[in-house]
Amino acid sequence: MFTAFARAFKTPDLRKKLLFTLGIIVIYRLGAHIPAPGVDYTKVQQCIDQADSGGLLGLMQMFSGGALLQITIFALGIMPYITASIILQLLTVVIPRLEALKKEGQSGTAKITQYTRYLTVALAVLQGTGLVATARSGALFQNCTVGDQIVADKSVFTTIIMVITMTAGTAAVMWLGELITDRGIGNGMSILMFISIAATFPGALWAIKESGKLADGWIEFGTVILIGFVMVGLVVFVEQAQRRIPVQYAKRMIGRRSYGGTSTYIPLKVNQAGVIPVIFASSLLYIPALIVQFSNSKAGWATWITDNFVQQNEPIYMAAYFLLIVFFAFFYVAISFNPDEVADNMKKYGGFIPGIRAGRPTAEYLSYVLNRITWPGSLYLALIALVPTMALAGFGGANANFPFGGTSILIIVGVGLETVKQIESQLQQRNYEGFLR
Structure with a gap:
């Protein structure tokens, strides 16, 4: 990875792209620290250390790079864009018009991207309104005595x-991501997502060290670093793992030329x-706690939800989280990969899997293989997601701050893997250009 970046900086064109990307990242991080108008920054800092950032709130806090609870101009981060992209991807399976646009190639993709932008702005308005209303009521920092004084001016105009801000x-974040895609090293929104998450690591690691009791917290700190390295190795291994289905294309004669083979x-x-x-499982499990929070009910069902679904280390919460991740893994694979469509395309261009007849048998074979490999993939996802709760159960309340979730x-x-591949492909392309010259 570091070798690829070193070689890229030696190439003038790539060096410009990397420096441009770094400049956009600096602007993004500056915006994540500029308070929104009407926010008392001093009182926010008084409450920030007492905040419980679990559930969906913790997810949004992570994707905003810590800007959510700071209530900055970039407080929503890229979460509205991620949500809009997922919604459009799900609707593509349901709405024939979107499915037709997806098949139109570049022009259809551009149209879907435009719809994603519109939906991102609409979701930003909804999420921004919810965040401001929560901050005004003091519910954003429930354990803070000055939580209801964060927004001093509670007039409609200020809200x-x-x-709008x-x-x-x-x-602006969406525009910065597209600038990185067009003029930087590519994958703009993914890189901003990467920066948002990585920005929270130092503070989270130091909080674990400060809350530790063994050797002034250095034992806990070292244990977390070790767990992090093990998890990174496991994730790299599984993310690179794939089942390769061999496909053979028959020869076709068109005029005097043969194609395929x-x-x-x-x-x-x-x-x-x-x-x-x-993401789906985290969002869904936060809904019961959200209903109890806004209903202020003292009934038996509300008490049961508070006891079992508010704290992430509860057995019922962990079991539900595990099962939901497995379910959504199969659900998402089912809507994102269509074996019938792949089999039809192979048949259209004269392709076949050795030993499997073209058409329906090919689709059934692809579906069988996909179900077989989705089981270990879904179990791996569920176990990785539960690591913060399981690994830090004895670390005294550090679960929510565990950075290697x-x-x-x-x-x-x-x-990281995708960015390195992108840089290496551009380096390889320039090596070919130099060879041709």
Whole structure:
């Protein structure tokens, strides 16, 4: 990885792209520390150390790079864009118009991207309104005595200005990501996501060291670092694992020329769903706690939810989290990979899997293989997501601050591998150009 970056800095064109990307990252991190208008920054700092950032709130805090609880202009981060992208991807399976656009190639993809932008702005308005309302009521920092004084001016005008500012901040983040994609090293939104998560690591690690009791916290600190290295190695191993289905294309004569006769393969990843099942499961499990929080009910069902679904180390919460991740892994793979469509395309271009008849038998074979490899992939996702709770059960309340959680490690490793591949492909392309010259 470091070798690829060193070689890239020696190439003038790539060096410009890398420096441009670093400049955009600096702007993004500066925006994550500028308070939104109407926010009392001093009182926010008084409450920030007491905040319980678990559940969906912790997920949004992670994707915003710590800007959410700071209530900055980039407080929403890229979470609205991620949500909009997932919604559009799910709707593509349901709405025929979107499915037709997806098949149109580059023009259809551009149209879907435009719809994603519109939906991102709409979601930013909704999430910004919810964040401002929560901050005004004092519910954002429930354990803080001055939590209801964070937004001193509770007028409608101030609320509208705060929502507009956060929505504009989300649009700016989306624009910065697209700039990295167009003029930087590519994968703009993924890189901003990577930076957001990595920015929370130093503070989280130091908080674990400060809360530790063995050798002034250095034993706990070293244990967490060791667990992190083991998890990174495991994630890299599984993320690179794939089942390659061999495909043979028959020769075809068109005029005096023969086409085909080549062999290739269909790569089916063990973790075909990526980090999406973890995000879905986290969001869904936060809904019961959210209902209890806004209903203020003291009934038996509300007490049961508070006892079992608010704290992440509860056995019922962990079991539900595990099962939901496994379910959503199969669900997402089912809607993102269509064996019938792949089999039809292979049949159309004269391709076949050796030993399997073209058409329906090929689709059934692909579905069988996909189900077989999705089982270990889903179990791996569930275990990785539960590591913070299981590994730090005895570390005294550090679970929520554990930096090497499943979602963060999956995203960081995935984006890191993809970025290195992108740089190496551009280096290889320039080597070919130099050879041709």
